[in-house]
Amino acid sequence: MQVLGLAFKPASGNKDDARIVAVLVAGAIGHAYEHEYARSGYLVHLDELTDDSLKHSMDTSNANLDMLRESGLMCTAQAVTTVDSIRWCADMVATVADTDVVVEVVSGSFELKLRLWCSLDSLCPACTVFVRHSHSFRSECSPQAI
Secondary structure, eight states, X not given: OXXXXXXXXXXXXXXXXXXXXXXXXXXXXXXXXXXXXXXXXXEEEEEOXXXXXXXXXXXXXXXXXXXXXXXXXXXHHHHHHHHHTEEEESOHHHHHTTOSEEEEOOOSOHHHHHHHHHHHHHHSOTTOEEEEOOSSOOGGGSTTTO
């Protein structure tokens, strides 16, 4: 499966075994991941830090899908299927439980990201594929450094 330039396979080696994708902290980039994975048939768990940001995220996601539908880039059936494939949650533990892929789009300091990845390592199933979105690369963020 190739979504937004990202190819992944679960531990089994069969991409069809990957069914659940968690997107951590949406924002504009997170919504792009959320929509593309959901439109591609994955169940998406989207996590936000607070209930207020979760409500904002839900409203933004629905507005984006409405815009795609109204502009003719997505039919109504696709929009409904996409929305039905997304689960919003403000509890990271529940969001990442039983996920096959975790996409992190958290903005902020390296230390914040490092704490998040250390937490995820103990919360996610052993075969989970981790995807880190970043606007820049810092050598101390490489898997070898972590």
